[in-house]
Amino acid sequence: MSGGKSSMLRADGVAGLVADWLTSGKRVIAPAVTGAVDAAVAGASGYLAYRPISRPEEIGLKRLLGGDMPRFSAKEFFLPPTEPLLQWRQKKNDVELAEVSAEFESTVLFGVKPCDAAALELLDKVMGWDYRDELWFGRRQAATVVALACPGVDDSCFCTALGMGPDGARGADLLLTPVEGGYLAETLTAKGEALMDSSGKYFTVAESGEAVSQEARGFREKARRRVEKNFHFDQISGWLGGHFSDAFWDRLALRCHGCGACAAVCPTCHCFDIVDEPDGVDSGTRRRNWDTCQSARFTLHGSGHNPRHSQSARCRQRVLHKFSVFPARFHEILCTGCGRCARCCPAGMDLPDNLRQIEKLAAEGKGL
Amino acid sequence: MVIGYEEGPRGARPVFITDPAQVGRLIFDARCVQNLAAYLSPRRAHLVPLGRRAVVVKGCDARAVAGLIRESQLKREDVCLIGVRCGGVSAHPAPHPEENARSPAGTIADRCAECDCREPKLADHLVGELPLAPPGVKRAQERIAKLSSMSHAERWNFWRNELSRCVRCHACREVCPLCFCERCIADKTQPQWIESSPHARGNLAWQMTRMLHQAGRCAGCGECERACPAQIPFGLIAGKITQMLQERYGYQVSDNPDVPAPIGTYRLDDQQEFIL
Numbered sequence: 001m002s003g004g005k006s007s008m009l010r011a012d013g014v015a016g017l018v019a020d021w022l023t024s025g026k027r028v029i030a031p032a033v034t035g036a037v038d039a040a041v042a043g044a045s046g047y048l049a050y051r052p053i054s055r056p057e058e059i060g061l062k063r064l065l066g067g068d069m070p071r072f073s074a075k076e077f078f079l080p081p082t083e084p085l086l087q088w089r090q091k092k093n094d095v096e097l098a099e100v101s102a103e104f105e106s107t108v109l110f111g112v113k114p115c116d117a118a119a120l121e122l123l124d125k126v127m128g129w130d131y132r133d134e135l136w137f138g139r140r141q142a143a144t145v146v147a148l149a150c151p152g153v154d155d156s157c158f159c160t161a162l163g164m165g166p167d168g169a170r171g172a173d174l175l176l177t178p179v180e181g182g183y184l185a186e187t188l189t190a191k192g193e194a195l196m197d198s199s200g201k202y203f204t205v206a207e208s209g210e211a212v213s214q215e216a217r218g219f220r221e222k223a224r225r226r227v228e229k230n231f232h233f234d235q236i237s238g239w240l241g242g243h244f245s246d247a248f249w250d251r252l253a254l255r256c257h258g259c260g261a262c263a264a265v266c267p268t269c270h271c272f273d274i275v276d277e278p279d280g281v282d283s284g285t286r287r288r289n290w291d292t293c294q295s296a297r298f299t300l301h302g303s304g305h306n307p308r309h310s311q312s313a314r315c316r317q318r319v320l321h322k323f324s325v326f327p328a329r330f331h332e333i334l335c336t337g338c339g340r341c342a343r344c345c346p347a348g349m350d351l352p353d354n355l356r357q358i359e360k361l362a363a364e365g366k367g368l
Numbered sequence: 369m370v371i372g373y374e375e376g377p378r379g380a381r382p383v384f385i386t387d388p389a390q391v392g393r394l395i396f397d398a399r400c401v402q403n404l405a406a407y408l409s410p411r412r413a414h415l416v417p418l419g420r421r422a423v424v425v426k427g428c429d430a431r432a433v434a435g436l437i438r439e440s441q442l443k444r445e446d447v448c449l450i451g452v453r454c455g456g457v458s459a460h461p462a463p464h465p466e467e468n469a470r471s472p473a474g475t476i477a478d479r480c481a482e483c484d485c486r487e488p489k490l491a492d493h494l495v496g497e498l499p500l501a502p503p504g505v506k507r508a509q510e511r512i513a514k515l516s517s518m519s520h521a522e523r524w525n526f527w528r529n530e531l532s533r534c535v536r537c538h539a540c541r542e543v544c545p546l547c548f549c550e551r552c553i554a555d556k557t558q559p560q561w562i563e564s565s566p567h568a569r570g571n572l573a574w575q576m577t578r579m580l581h582q583a584g585r586c587a588g589c590g591e592c593e594r595a596c597p598a599q600i601p602f603g604l605i606a607g608k609i610t611q612m613l614q615e616r617y618g619y620q621v622s623d624n625p626d627v628p629a630p631i632g633t634y635r636l637d638d639q640q641e642f643i644l
Contacts, residue, residue: 017603029567034533036530037525037527037529040511040513040514041511041514041526041601041604042511042526042530042599042600042601042604043478043507043508043511043514043601043603043604044601046599047599071597071598071599072535072597072598081535081536081566082566082570083564090638110576151485155377155378156377156378253414254382254384254385254414254415255381255382255383257377257406257539257543257595258542258544259537259538259539259541259542259543260537260538260539261535261537261539261595261597264535264597265597266494273415273564275563275564275565276592277563279564287565287567289536289564289565289566290536291536292438292537295538297555310414311414329443341421342377342378342596343378346402346539346594346595347381347382347402347542347543348377348378348379348380348381348382348402350374350376350377353376353377353379364470
């Protein structure tokens with residue numbers, strides 16, 4: 001899988017390793033149970049989400065290995081839901097601007113799902129395209145991504161259809177695969193190697209190297225079989241190119257409420273809004289906030305005209321951007337098959353199911 | 369067009385049937401959590417050309433329909449209501465029917481556990497058998513009581529933590545049948561009343577405004593809480609406001625559109641000690 005180093009991280013070494021990172025001043029982000037301060041009052045036991053941890057025990061490893069999935073992707077640590085871009089203060093005849101720093105603290109993202117790690121690389125393309133997004137790349141540079149091979153989550157997964165997989169190494173600096181007694185650790189980048197070298201005592205040479213590799217292969221193959229799906233994306237993309245005004249989109253949009261939950265949980269949706277918010281009479285902050293093409297306001301012009309005036313047009317946009325527009329520019333699909341949009345949709349919209357319907361129409365060579 | 373529930377890839381979901389040959393797709397069981405009254409809101413104008421709407425409603429959903437009629441957003445004669453007798457919906461609907469099609473009492477949503485509207489009165493047709501009475505456990509009430517008994521500092525800490533997870537996807541607003549404003553106050557920019565940023569200030573302003581706008585209107589269907597990807601327990605606020613409306617005005621959200629809501633009425637004996 002990689003040309004990097006391969007070693008063994010013992011299960012009982014994880015706590016020490018993470019504690020060392022924390023002690024050395026690194027910020028550690030990992031899937032951990034998140035929710036109310038009082039679960040009994042909230043009536044909910046919490047959910048798995050990537051968040052900064054302060055103790056190794058907070059990491060939801062057991063839930064991850066049991067097939068659970070963080071509700072939100074890891075993108076929020078590179079493109080936060082809201083972040084300041086600059087601050088202004090009005091002086092008599094002048095405006096004083098203070099930019100935010102693009103230097104970020106050294107961070108390890110531990111236990112990242114391969115579909116979330118891969119999304120970071122996809123987003124690098126657009127973030128470095130016509131304008132190099134300093135804040136995105138500042139955070140990318142400061143972060144080392146330790147992915148954990150996924151056992152497969154459920155029927156909404158379709159990473160394998162996108163050339164990825166529950167064992168995918170893309171976007172990761174280091175990949176862990178569960179084996180008896182711990183994890184097979186493989187470095188994929190110089191950053192991953194540096195992280196491994198800096199904590200060398202936790203990474204040991206596997207006593208029976210070949211047996212461990214074989215076991216890891218077994219885990220990966222089993223996970224792949226669990227979520228195996230295939231789509232003919234060439235056909236889907238061809239159909240999309242010729243059916244901009246198809247009745248399919250009207251049908252698709254009927255149940256959609258036009259909320260942005262799908263985009264919020266998506267590892268690859270990256271649209272943002274920029275707002276100026278006053279902090280006082282003569283000062284304020286310019287912020288960048290998550291936005292979504294599913295909201296009617298997203299394309300509303302100052303004149304009142306809205307080029308995407310219907311939910312049908314907005315639902316179409318989300319599919320087109322991921323499976324047609326982005327591929328045309330960057331030669332890749334803007335989706336990692338994580339299935340979160342289908343899991344979180346309050347109205348039962350289901351992207352893999354919709355792709356299947358498009359594929360069927362494409363095979364029949366017709367519209368709806 | 370019949371708006372009901374079908375078996376979707378991940379469990380029950382809304383379906384829109386315009387062809388009589390397709391009615392076999394309709395289902396109803398404890399996984400049918402969605403409040404389909406949302407599709408009657410004037411914001412769903414794109415559904416109108418598909419024909420007169422017939423909608424499957426549970427008791428709580430019928431209260432939302434009544435709200436739309438009461439507030440002149442829908443004419444009673446423009447909609448056909450297919451009432452379903454309901455024994456409570458599942459708190460955590462599983463994707464597959466065999467897992468909880470018949471939801472045992474222990475797994476029904478807290479708000480359903482002491483339901484008083486298992487049989488919608490606002491309906492043109494009534495379907496199904498009247499299920500067993502709900503277990504009558506007061507989990508929802510107990511949670512509200514516990515929250516109310518907290519100190520101000522504890523309660524502030526509780527909500528600060530809850531609202532810190534809001535990313536302003538607005539799923540809470542979009543699924544709500546009573547959030548029908550063509551232009552939501554949260555979307556206004558001149559002036560901007562509510563900051564759109566998902567920071568503590570913006571989130572508090574948004575969520576408190578939304579919940580206050582629901583006072584005496586919220587049908588208690590729990591959709592905002594269910595739709596929230598960050599699991600924020602809006603039902604606690606909605607439930608508390610409902611209790612206050614009951615205490616202050618003796619008002620219970622009704623599925624009779626002719627019962628006026630406190631927001632639209634005035635009585636000489638209204639309590640007004642809170643007016644300075």
